[in-house]
Structure formats: C-alpha cells, structure tokens
Amino acid sequence: MRLENKVAVVTGSGQGLGLATAKALAQAGAAVVVNDISEAHATAAVQAITAAGGKATTAVAPIGSSEAADLCIERAVSAFGRLDIMVTNAGILRDKVLWNMSDDDFDNVITTHLRGTFTCARAAVRQFRAQGEGGRLLLVSSLAGQRGNFGQGNYAAAKAGIAAFARTWALECARMNVTVNAVLPTALTQMVATIPGMQDYVAAAQRGDPLPQKVRMGMGLGLAEDVAPLFVFLASQAAQHITGQCIGLGGDKLALWSHPDEKHIAFKEGGWSAETIAEMWDSTFGRRHESYGITMA
Numbered sequence: 151m152r153l154e155n156k157v158a159v160v161t162g163s164g165q166g167l168g169l170a171t172a173k174a175l176a177q178a179g180a181a182v183v184v185n186d187i188s189e190a191h192a193t194a195a196v197q198a199i200t201a202a203g204g205k206a207t208t209a210v211a212p213i214g215s216s217e218a219a220d221l222c223i224e225r226a227v228s229a230f231g232r233l234d235i236m237v238t239n240a241g242i243l244r245d246k247v248l249w250n251m252s253d254d255d256f257d258n259v260i261t262t263h264l265r266g267t268f269t270c271a272r273a274a275v276r277q278f279r280a281q282g283e284g285g286r287l288l289l290v291s292s293l294a295g296q297r298g299n300f301g302q303g304n305y306a307a308a309k310a311g312i313a314a315f316a317r318t319w320a321l322e323c324a325r326m327n328v329t330v331n332a333v334l335p336t337a338l339t340q341m342v343a344t345i346p347g348m349q350d351y352v353a354a355a356q357r358g359d360p361l362p363q364k365v366r367m368g369m370g371l372g373l374a375e376d377v378a379p380l381f382v383f384l385a386s387q388a389a390q391h392i393t394g395q396c397i398g399l400g401g402d403k404l405a406l407w408s409h410p411d412e413k414h415i416a417f418k419e420g421g422w423s424a425e426t427i428a429e430m431w432d433s434t435f436g437r438r439h440e441s442y443g444i445t446m447a
Contacts, residue, residue, distance in 0.1 A: 151386045154159035154179035157230040158385065159222045161213045161270055162240030164191025167290075167335055167374040169198075171237055174378035175385065176204030181230040185209045185222050185240065205230070213240035219273040230279060235385045236274035237288045238267040238312075245301045256304045263308035267315060275319075275328060284327030286385050289316050291332040291396060296407060299444045313396050317409065320394030329393035331384055334407065335377040336370050336400025361401070370403030380404075414438050 153175060163172040164186030172182045176199045184199070184206055188190040192208040199206040209225040211218035226233045242262045244255035271287050278285035294302050297311025316332035323330055338348075338355040351365055355373060365371050380399040383389055398405040416434050418426060 151388065152179050153235075153382070153385060156180040156385070157183070157211070157226050157232050158235035158237060159183040159185065159226055159233065159270070159274070160221065160237040160239055161266065162187075163237075164188050164195050166339060167337060167377060168237075168239040169195050170231065170374035170378040171239060171381045172206070173199060173202070173204075174375075174382050175235065175237075176206060177202065178382050178386075180235065180385070181205040181207075181226075182231070183207055183222055183226045185213065185218075186210065187212045205302055212262070213270065214261040216273070216318045218266075219269035221272045222270065223277050226427075227277070233274060233277045233285065234283075235286045235288065236270060237290070237381060238270045239290045241268055241290070241305075243302075243305060245305070249300050250302055250305040259281065259304040259326040259433050259438070261306070264311045267312050271315065271319065271330075273322060274325070278323075278328050279326060284329075287316075287319065287323070287328060287330040288381055288384055289330065289332045291316070291334050293334055293336060293398070293444050296334065296396070297444050298442050316396065317394050324393065325336050329384075329390065331389075331392060331394070332396045333377070333384070334396055334398035334405075335374075335380075336372075336403075337374045337377055338371055339366075339374070352387050363402075366401035366405060370400040370405070372401030376401055413440070 158175045158180045159223035160168050160172040160182060162168040163184045172184050172195060176182045184192045184195045189210045192210050196206040196208055207225055207229040209222045211221050223233055240262055242259060244259050246255055267289055276285060289312050291312045294306040295313055298306050313332050316330050319330040338352045343349050343352040377399050396407040398407060415437060416430060
C-alpha cells in the first residue's frame with residue numbers, strides 16, 4: 151500500500167476524519183496538500199505530518215467555489231509537481247427538521263458538500279487529463295445519503311448526490327484511467343453524539359477508552375483513524391480496478407453498498423390507472439417496502 155511519488159489533496163483535513171486521512175496518506179508515502187478553512191488547523195496538521203517524516207503543505211480556503219478548488223490543485227502542482235489523488239472530505243452540518251430549516255441552512259450545506267465535491271473533482275480531473283497518467287477521485291458520502299437521517303435533509307441530499315457523482319463520473323472518467331469511488335465513513339464524532347444513547351460512547355472514544363465489540367463491530371463505529379486505511383487502499387495500485395462503488399468503513403465493519411435498482415416490477419397491458427394501482431399495491435408491493443433511516447444496532 152505504498153504511495154511514494156504520489157501527491158494528494160485532502161479537503162477539510164485540518165482535523166477529524168480529514169486529518170486522519172491526510173496523515174495516513176502521508177505515512178504511506180504521498181505528499182499531501184492539507185486544506186482547511188482554519189489556517190491554524192491546517193498549519194498544525196502540516197507540522198504533525200512533517201514531524202512524522204512526511205511531506206505536506208497548506209491550502210487555506212472554504213471549499214465550494216471554483217477558486218478554492220483551483221487553489222488546492224495549484225498548491226499541489228507548485229509544491230510537489232503533480233496531482234494523483236483528490237479526497238473531497240470537506241463538510242459542515244446545519245441540522246434542522248424540514249419546517250425549521252432556513253434557506254441558508256440548506257444552501258451552506260449543499261455548497262460545501264455537493265458543489266465543493268463537484269468543483270474539486272472537476273479541477274482534479276482537468277489536472278489528471280493534462281498529466282495523462284490517470285488518477286484517483288475519492289469522494290466522501292455518508293450513511294445519511296444512503297438511508298436518510300432525521301433532521302439532516304440538506305446533508306442527506308448532498309451525500310446522496312455525491313454517491314450519484316461516483317457512479318456517473320466513474321463512467322465518464324474510465325477511459326482516462328481515473329477511478330471514482332465514494333467512501334461512507336462512520337466514526338464516533340460530535341455528529342454521532344447527537345443521536346440518543348450515543349453520547350457516552352463518543353465521550354469514551356475522546357478519552358481514549360477501548361470501545362466494546364457491540365460498538366466497533368455491531369454498530370460499525372470506531373475512530374476516524376479506523377476509516378483512513380480505506381482511503382489509502384483506494385488510492386493504491388491494489389485498487390486500480392475498483393471504480394463506481396460506495397464503500398463503508400467504521401470500527402471493525404467494512405461494507406460494499408448496493409446501488410439503487412428496481413426491486414419488484416408489475417405490468418398491466420394498456421397502462422395503469424390510479425384505481426388499478428390501488429387494487430394491486432398491497433398484494434404486490436406492500437410487503438416489499440424499503441426500510442429507511444439510520445439505525446444504531
């Protein structure tokens with residue numbers, strides 16, 4: 151899983167999952183551009199990476215705009231001569247139920263997650279095309295984007311869109327030898343602490359206490375550092391044949407997620423009316439309804 155002579159950008163990597171990912175990529179041999187909205191966090195991350203023998207530099211900007219994406223690519227090329235890996239990790243939360251969510255709550259989350267993933271991926275692929283040697287797009291989606299989550303309509307919509315990006319861009323980028331995958335991380339963060347019954351586990355993780363098997367394996371929850379190896383694997387030559395996938399990792403649980411598909415089909419010659427749909431629904435589709443929502447069990 152070595153990444154010598156590779157250059158990565160990790161957005162939102164001043165702390166949390168992004169920092170753990172940047173450190174793991176650097177430990178594997180990649181030079182890393184640490185992006186964060188906070189100059190202090192970005193600088194501290196670079197210092198930690200270089201103190202451990204890695205190579206890193208900063209790109210301080212809020213992700214979302216084309217200018218921020220271009221800055222990240224420019225820093226990679228000017229500092230290290232190229233770009234091989236783009237990790238679109240930057241994100242924010244503005245959780246509220248539908249009837250309380252403001253325009254700004256919605257727009258800010260969509261701008262950072264969805265538009266930010268688009269602008270950074272576009273800038274990265276343009277650089278990959280110019281280099282002519284392929285590359286890796288590692289997009290960060292979420293369980294909320296696959297399952298929905300109470301109070302996270304903005305976040306879930308953005309993360310579902312990111313999963314769709316991975317499937318679509320995998321098609322578009324295949325002939326350029328650029329793989330595109332979405333990572334669904336689960337870790338004991340402050341976001342998880344808002345879920346009833348999870349506060350004690352988050353506090354235990356922050357103290358460094360060992361987590362019980364029912365958390366690490368049963369719930370698939372661990373630390374940010376538990377997720378980072380997936381990014382290293384997907385950036386490596388060992389994963390050069392993997393593209394268009396949604397892959398989850400958390401604690402001791404690694405998961406390949408299914409894509410949306412038709413679950414059951416019914417036909418009626420001449421077409422359907424509202425009445426004929428009502429007549430057949432319960433007997434044909436009613437027992438096949440999909441579940442929804444994140445469950446921690």
